[in-house]
Amino acid sequence: MTSHAPAAAGRAAPASKARRHPLLHPAAKAVLFALCLGPLAWLVWRAFAGTLGANPAEAMIRGLGDWAMRLLWITLAITPLRQWTGQPTLARFRRMLGLFAFFYASLHLLAYGWLDMGLDLADIGRDIVKRPFILMGFAAWVLLVPLAATSFNRAIKALGAKRWQVLHRLVYVISVVGLMHFIWMRAGKNNFAEPAVYGGILAVLLGWRVWKKVKG
Amino acid sequence: LPGAKSAVPGGFALEKLTSYQDATTYNNFYEFGTDKSDPAKNAHTLKTRPWTVAIEGECAKPGRYGIEDLLKLAPMEERIYRLRCVEGWSMVVPWVGYSLSELLKKAEPTGKAKYVEFTTLADKAQMSGVRSGVLDWPYIEGLRMDEAMHPLALLAFGMYGEVLPNQNGAPLRLVVPWKYGFKSAKSIVRIRFLEQQPVSSWTKAAQQEYGFYSNVNPKVDHPRWSQASERRIGEDGLFAKKRPTLMFNGYEPQVGQLYAGMDLKKNY
Numbered sequence: 001m002t003s004h005a006p007a008a009a010g011r012a013a014p015a016s017k018a019r020r021h022p023l024l025h026p027a028a029k030a031v032l033f034a035l036c037l038g039p040l041a042w043l044v045w046r047a048f049a050g051t052l053g054a055n056p057a058e059a060m061i062r063g064l065g066d067w068a069m070r071l072l073w074i075t076l077a078i079t080p081l082r083q084w085t086g087q088p089t090l091a092r093f094r095r096m097l098g099l100f101a102f103f104y105a106s107l108h109l110l111a112y113g114w115l116d117m118g119l120d121l122a123d124i125g126r127d128i129v130k131r132p133f134i135l136m137g138f139a140a141w142v143l144l145v146p147l148a149a150t151s152f153n154r155a156i157k158a159l160g161a162k163r164w165q166v167l168h169r170l171v172y173v174i175s176v177v178g179l180m181h182f183i184w185m186r187a188g189k190n191n192f193a194e195p196a197v198y199g200g201i202l203a204v205l206l207g208w209r210v211w212k213k214v215k216g
Numbered sequence: 217l218p219g220a221k222s223a224v225p226g227g228f229a230l231e232k233l234t235s236y237q238d239a240t241t242y243n244n245f246y247e248f249g250t251d252k253s254d255p256a257k258n259a260h261t262l263k264t265r266p267w268t269v270a271i272e273g274e275c276a277k278p279g280r281y282g283i284e285d286l287l288k289l290a291p292m293e294e295r296i297y298r299l300r301c302v303e304g305w306s307m308v309v310p311w312v313g314y315s316l317s318e319l320l321k322k323a324e325p326t327g328k329a330k331y332v333e334f335t336t337l338a339d340k341a342q343m344s345g346v347r348s349g350v351l352d353w354p355y356i357e358g359l360r361m362d363e364a365m366h367p368l369a370l371l372a373f374g375m376y377g378e379v380l381p382n383q384n385g386a387p388l389r390l391v392v393p394w395k396y397g398f399k400s401a402k403s404i405v406r407i408r409f410l411e412q413q414p415v416s417s418w419t420k421a422a423q424q425e426y427g428f429y430s431n432v433n434p435k436v437d438h439p440r441w442s443q444a445s446e447r448r449i450g451e452d453g454l455f456a457k458k459r460p461t462l463m464f465n466g467y468e469p470q471v472g473q474l475y476a477g478m479d480l481k482k483n484y
Binding site: 052 | 237238241242250252253303305348350351421422425437438439440441442447449450453454455456457458
């Protein structure tokens with residue numbers, strides 16, 4: 001909420017020069033970049049300090065998965081937040097957030113393959129085919145790849161804005177597949193409290209878009 | 217809680233013990249929450265005195281036993297068992313208790329007693345997790361009569377030479393080392409002899425994933441993960457290799473004959 005303070009001050013005593021919005025500050029992106037690396041730094045630190053608990057591999061894999069999902073949800077929240085807060089400048093952070101979601105999803109996959117499966121590719125292949133919840137998670141990651149690969153400006157130009165946009169609507173499918181991966185993982189233990197929270201937030205984020213579309 | 221070294225075959229695994237810290241902070245005990253760290257945080261509200269266990273059903277001498285009587289019912293033994301969780305991790309825990317058969321024999325089960333059902337405490341006032349609908353409370357588990365009478369089936373009152381911490385199932389729990397951990401009911405309040413096979417809580421919740429027998433079996437996978445290997449808790453940190461899971465958790469010489477001729481894929 002601190003972002004409102006300068007604007008309010010500006011209204012009370014109009015400055016001669018329009019003050020630069022903090023979201024447009026040159027350091028804003030660097031700060032966000034550092035923030036996004038925070039969870040990884042924290043997990044790695046705890047791994048070295050030996051404070052990841054009794055099952056550090058599981059804590060690492062799940063921690064990375066949690067952050068992949070959280071960052072994807074935050075990415076999806078940018079457009080609604082832009083409208084609700086009247087801050088169109090938020091859009092300039094969306095690409096970085098989306099790429100970080102992909103980054104954490106990739107680390108999550110790598111951690112599963114390495115810590116859980118010992119990097120045995122044949123074993124991993126069998127596991128993906130055999131187990132629906134692993135397949136779901138893997139599918140979500142695979143679908144993220146083309147979005148990450150076309151995230152730079154020249155790709156937008158090459159594809160054309162229209163086609164690029166259609167491609168990037170895949171993110172809605174990815175979020176639902178990712179959520180199903182999480183629900184399915186917890187289903188056998190009947191532990192739906194956390195998936196319900198993520199599901200509820202996603203329902204708002206996607207429902208808002210549907211509502212906008214219907215309303216025209 | 218002292219116990220003499222057990223002479224029961226298979227009762228003294230010569231493996232590195234899981235640390236007390238890990239064994240008491242990484243627990244599945246849904247009555248106190250669904251996270252592994254929840255029971256250690258929340259189980260202090262459990263009152264273990266007074267405590268009685270009702271023995272009922274197909275037996276000549278049903279009755280109620282106070283915890284003090286149960287503690288004196290048979291000599292305490294220390295048994296070091298491997299513990300394999302259905303989730304794919306394992307521990308090595310030194311338990312203190314005596315064979316479940318010592319108690320069951322006192323009740324003189326009749327010829328009709330084919331199964332033993334265990335009911336555990338489900339008290340909203342003492343157990344924060346019971347308010348959630350994660351499982352159909354109270355938690356029910358069961359064994360076939362011959363499984364329950366096997367000397368390795370342990371009624372435990374302590375671990376690591378001490379009285380059981382609440383999060384590990386105080387004041388008394390079952391430990392059936394050749395089955396997945398959830399078969400070993402905690403904080404037991406009722407034992408019932410039955411003619412029909414009881415329905416375990418996890419079987420009721422997800423029948424295709426958790427069968428009545430739930431013997432540790434590397435060849436029968438859980439629908440959502442492999443059971444061929446396991447992660448030993450506390451072993452070399454993040455990059456430790458998983459170890460192969462053993463048939464009947466390594467207790468095949470002792471319990472294999474209980475399942476002779478049975479299709480273990482069907483009776484999972």
